Amino acid sequence: DFKIVVLISGSGSNLQAILDNIESGNIDAKITAVISNRANAYGLERAEKYGIDAKVLDHTHYESREEFDLELQTLIDSYTPDLIVLAGFMRILSDGFVEHYNGKLINIHPSLLPLYKGLDTHQRALTDKQSDHGASVHFVIPELDAGKVIIQGIVDIKEDDDAESLAQRVHQIEHKIYPHAVKILAEGRLAYNNGDVLYDGKPMLDSLK
Numbered sequence: 001d002f003k004i005v006v007l008i009s010g011s012g013s014n015l016q017a018i019l020d021n022i023e024s025g026n027i028d029a030k031i032t033a034v035i036s037n038r039a040n041a042y043g044l045e046r047a048e049k050y051g052i053d054a055k056v057l058d059h060t061h062y063e064s065r066e067e068f069d070l071e072l073q074t075l076i077d078s079y080t081p082d083l084i085v086l087a088g089f090m091r092i093l094s095d096g097f098v099e100h101y102n103g104k105l106i107n108i109h110p111s112l113l114p115l116y117k118g119l120d121t122h123q124r125a126l127t128d129k130q131s132d133h134g135a136s137v138h139f140v141i142p143e144l145d146a147g148k149v150i151i152q153g154i155v156d157i158k159e160d161d162d163a164e165s166l167a168q169r170v171h172q173i174e175h176k177i178y179p180h181a182v183k184i185l186a187e188g189r190l191a192y193n194n195g196d197v198l199y200d201g202k203p204m205l206d207s208l209k
């Protein structure tokens with residue numbers, strides 16, 4: 001089995017999308033644990049419904065980022081995952097942690113990277129009067145939101161959009177691209193070689209609309 005550990009901080013709708021794709025047979029993999037840094041994350045309940053280990057590691061109980069990250073790493077490694085999926089995990093990870101999972105750690109970010117790294121992406125896209133926006137799945141490297149992109153989903157920005165309506169449409173496309181990225185990783189079709197992303201041996205940058 002291709003084993004996945006998912007890290008969350010909140011609702012976990014992307015976790016749900018991946019679970020749905022595993023249930024339907026579209027993704028051949030198993031989520032062995034869901035870990036949240038917040039005890040009240042709804043995603044924990046989603047995991048429990050599937051009988052998946054749902055763990056809380058509260059970062060406020062640790063003195064430093066490094067201490068928390070080491071404990072998190074130990075917990076993750078106890079599940080011997082093939083892939084670690086950040087799904088709305090709202091913490092910056094230390095370099096040592098990221099390097100430990102080189103090529104096995106992916107994130108979804110709500111913008112068309114390299115645009116709008118960091119927070120508040122929907123409002124920033126609106127303020128800049130962009131005509132489109134979206135989400136990116138990428139490999140994680142120590143530099144924030146800067147790793148190689150695997151796949152992006154694009155949404156048009158409408159005249160009457162506000163940050164909330166835009167976020168909602170971005171979520172819908174996230175629920176398509178994140179399971180797709182996980183699927184091709186689980187199938188072993190996506191390689192991460194010296195920082196280059198190859199899909200069936202060829203350079204990869206897909207866009208979905």
Ligand code: GAR
Nearest residue numbers: 010011012013014087088108109110
């Ligand atoms: C998603 O929109 C994801 O792109 C974003 O958090 C949301 C989580 O939603 N991630 C980040 O902003 C990472 N910096 P979910 O909990 O419903 O999956």
